[in-house]
Amino acid sequence: MLGIDDVDMFKGISFKFQALGQLLAENPVYRGSIVLVQIMNLPRSQGNDTQEVQREINEVATEINRKYGKPGYEPIVCVNGPVSFQDKVAYLAISETVVVNAVRDGMNLVPYKYTVARQGSPDLDKALGLEGSAPPRKSVIIVSEFIGCSPSLSGAIRVNPWDINQVSEAMFLGIGMPDSEKELRHEKHYKYVTSHDVAYWGRSFNQDLERACTEHYRKRCWGIGFGLKSRVVALGPDFRKLSVEHIVSAYNITNSRLILLDYDGTMMPQDRVDKTPKDEVLSVLNSLCNDPKNLVFIVSGRGKDSLGKWFSPCERLGLSAEHGYFTRWTKSSDWESCGLTMEFDWRKIALPVMEHYTEATDGSWIEQKESALVWHHQDAGHDFGSWQAKELLDHLENVLANDPVVVKRGQHIVEVNPQGVSKGGVVENLIETMRSAGKPPDFVLCIGDDRSDEDMFDCIASSVANHSLPNTAQVFACTVGQKPSMAKYYLNDTFEVIKMLEGLSEASAHKLPKSSHNQVSFEGFL
Numbered sequence: 207m208l209g210i211d212d213v214d215m216f217k218g219i220s221f222k223f224q225a226l227g228q229l230l231a232e233n234p235v236y237r238g239s240i241v242l243v244q245i246m247n248l249p250r251s252q253g254n255d256t257q258e259v260q261r262e263i264n265e266v267a268t269e270i271n272r273k274y275g276k277p278g279y280e281p282i283v284c285v286n287g288p289v290s291f292q293d294k295v296a297y298l299a300i301s302e303t304v305v306v307n308a309v310r311d312g313m314n315l316v317p318y319k320y321t322v323a324r325q326g327s328p329d330l331d332k333a334l335g336l337e338g339s340a341p342p343r344k345s346v347i348i349v350s351e352f353i354g355c356s357p358s359l360s361g362a363i364r365v366n367p368w369d370i371n372q373v374s375e376a377m378f379l380g381i382g383m384p385d386s387e388k389e390l391r392h393e394k395h396y397k398y399v400t401s402h403d404v405a406y407w408g409r410s411f412n413q414d415l416e417r418a419c420t421e422h423y424r425k426r427c428w429g430i431g432f433g434l435k436s437r438v439v440a441l442g443p444d445f446r447k448l449s450v451e452h453i454v455s456a457y458n459i460t461n462s463r464l465i466l467l468d469y470d471g472t473m474m475p476q477d478r479v480d481k482t483p484k485d486e487v488l489s490v491l492n493s494l495c496n497d498p499k500n501l502v503f504i505v506s507g508r509g510k511d512s513l514g515k516w517f518s519p520c521e522r523l524g525l526s527a528e529h530g531y532f533t534r535w536t537k538s539s540d541w542e543s544c545g546l547t548m549e550f551d552w553r554k555i556a557l558p559v560m561e562h563y564t565e566a567t568d569g570s571w572i573e574q575k576e577s578a579l580v581w582h583h584q585d586a587g588h589d590f591g592s593w594q595a596k597e598l599l600d601h602l603e604n605v606l607a608n609d610p611v612v613v614k615r616g617q618h619i620v621e622v623n624p625q626g627v628s629k630g631g632v633v634e635n636l637i638e639t640m641r642s643a644g645k646p647p648d649f650v651l652c653i654g655d656d657r658s659d660e661d662m663f664d665c666i667a668s669s670v671a672n673h674s675l676p677n678t679a680q681v682f683a684c685t686v687g688q689k690p691s692m693a694k695y696y697l698n699d700t701f702e703v704i705k706m707l708e709g710l711s712e713a714s715a716h717k718l719p720k721s722s723h724n725q726v727s728f729e730g731f732l
């Protein structure tokens with residue numbers, strides 16, 4: 207076995223020695239045959255800490271050699287640098303295993319150099335006396351999970367360098383590994399190293415740079431917010447504030463309007479504790495619903511019971527709950543479920559993971575909806591909650607990789623939804639229903655603040671592109687707050703949203719003949 211490291215406190219050299227000690231303690235059969243050659247490059251600095259590391263390394267090596275060595279055999283051979291390039295190549299080429307056990311490091315090229323050296327060359331074969339009969343190439347890499355090259359070494363045995371047991375087991379595994387497996391692992395690494403050469407990295411870096419520059423010139427940067435909340439966002443040149451005059455004039459000339467409104471963060475401020483809609487909200491929704499040219503839907507991630515209760519004063523309002531898992535066309539109609547066949551076995555996997563994060567994150571909690579599971583962290587510490595949410599998202603994506611679900615972040619939430627259920631699907635269905643009824647929408651207003659609402663904007667953009675909407679349709683996809691979004695328009699907050707909707711309802715009120723207040727519901731119309 208071989209190690210090549212600088213002598214510094216991050217390289218985990220003494221941990222590596224301790225792991226070898228444990229291996230020899232547990233497997234006396236290896237005493238006399240296993241040798242770890244540790245090449246120690248000269249330290250790059252000469253501080254007290256380096257001397258301390260050197261002292262510790264020597265102590266551990268001496269102790270292990272005393273315990274498990276015998277005349278003519280030392281399990282640990284330290285080669286103090288500098289060691290010439292040729293000598294290093296020679297060591298690399300003949301070592302069965304390389305161990306890179308740093309607790310922190312940059313890229314660390316030792317495993318790549320080892321792979322190339324083990325692949326050899328005709329000259330090396332000649333030097334090793336293998337000319338003409340070169341056997342298949344094989345190698346074993348034991349690598350710390352905390353160093354830059356680790357993710358690119360898919361055939362390596364990855365270890366936590368702090369865990370002496372694990373490193374020792376990895377050595378045991380490497381030593382006993384069948385040659386055929388060593389060959390396969392070697393082949394993987396060699397392919398990677400030879401295809402990801404300097405020219406490859408140069409090209410991909412250049413491509414990234416070009417992509418970033420294109421975006422940079424296409425977008426405009428804005429400084430937004432104050433104090434700790436200030437940030438710079440890059441926004442498309444067409445992204446602009448939704449002007450009430452503009453939308454009202456489009457509204458006035460159209461006859462089949464689809465109005466889609468998210469709830470939390472759009473109609474209801476995120477920070478309000480009582481989520482019941484205010485009277486002014488119910489009133490504006492009712493007057494929009496009263497215009498026979500309008501189909502108005504609340505499209506929310508909320509459950510059907512809350513939405514049903516909150517919007518009970520709105521007879522003609524359509525509700526889409528749990529991101530479209532449930533739909534109710536009017537107050538008097540029944541809730542319909544989305545019709546997809548669902549299996550919910552994934553809950554048994556997702557729930558314990560969420561519970562684990564809830565336990566570890568004070569203030570967080572789990573919401574169990576009929577179709578989805580949601581982990582909330584609004585009341586947890588701001589930074590810690592966001593950090594945990596990122597971790598949880600990764601964790602859930604990993605454990606649910608083979609399940610029919612989508613894991614998403616929202617405002618202070620991580621949500622697991624069944625695949626195929628999204629707000630985008632709701633929009634698609636509504637447009638299709640209006641088209642089938644001979645009333646394709648010539649006006650679409652869609653407002654939302656969150657990532658799940660981006661699915662609606664995406665669907666609207668596709669409907670324009672594939673002509674599901676008439677060419678002349680007036681389309682207003684609007685996000686709440688200035689931030690990168692697929693929407694072309696923004697309004698700053700829920701207050702502006704309600705004001706704008708009031709503008710539309712006034713426009714309706716001016717046009718409506720008095721008798722229209724007795725019109726039929728959209729359920730009948732569609």
Ligand SMILES: O=P(O)(O)OC[C@H]1O[C@H](O[C@H]2O[C@H](CO)[C@@H](O)[C@H](O)[C@H]2O)[C@H](O)[C@@H](O)[C@@H]1O
Pocket residue numbers: 468469470471481505506507508509573575580582583584616617618619621656658
């Ligand atoms: O689609 P929306 O109408 O925007 O609903 C999305 C989620 O709303 C609810 O969560 C939100 O309110 C919580 C307080 O009641 C708050 O803690 C959280 O941060 C908000 O995202 C709801 O509980 C979720 O199930 C919805 O998906």
